[in-house]
Amino acid sequence: MASHVTENPKEGAEIHHGSSECKKHLIQILKENSLPTGLLPFGDDDVLELGYNRKVGYLWLNQKKKRKHFFPKIGRWIEYDEKxxxxxxxxxxxxxxxxxxxxxxxxxxxxxxxxDDPVEGKVHVKTNIGLSRVFPASAFQIDEEEEK
Known part of the structure; x- marks a missing residue:
């Protein structure tokens, strides 16, 4: 059976602008999908647009510039492009x-x-070339204060 492919995954999406509005909605979207809330961290003034199409699950995040974020619990820098x-x-x-x-x-x-289910388990990350790593989900979870 063939699956329906959406021509434009942004069609019918909810779109938010401004860092504080985007951060609030991103945390909500990640929680709804049982994902750690700190997977896509960004600065207070970095985000220009956040969009999410619930029907197909497509999420996009546009930032002012490329940025790096250090996750101390796993000792790694992760780089996030402008999009x-x-x-x-x-x-x-x-x-x-x-x-x-x-x-x-x-x-x-x-x-x-x-x-893993529950979210307190492990985060499994697979690269585009097939390498994979496992990290504690807590390394990507932000605390209640940061969510506000």
Whole structure:
């Protein structure tokens, strides 16, 4: 059986502008999909637009500039491009673009990510070339104060 492919995944999406509005909605979207709320961190004035099409699970995030974020619990810098996109479903992000990390002196893009059930488990990240790593989900969780 063939699946229906949406020509424009942005069609019918909810779109938000401004960092505080985008941050609030991003946290809500990640929670709805049982994903750690700190997976896509950004600064207070960095985000220009956040869009999410609930029907197909397409998420996009436009930032002013490329930025790096250090996750101290895993000891890694993750780089986020000006545009980050992914398809979300429960406990999973697929077809991720705009997110990369250095591994073995190579910059590797994250292609897919899933979380064990419950969210307190492990985050499994698979690169576009098939390498994978497992991290504690708590490394990507933001606390209640940061969510506000």
């Amino acid at each position: 980050v996109t992914a398809y979300l479903e429960s406990h999973r992000m697929r077809r991720i673009s705009g997110v990369s990390a250095k591994e073995f002196m190579l910059t590797l893009g994250a292609g897919e990510m899933y979380v």
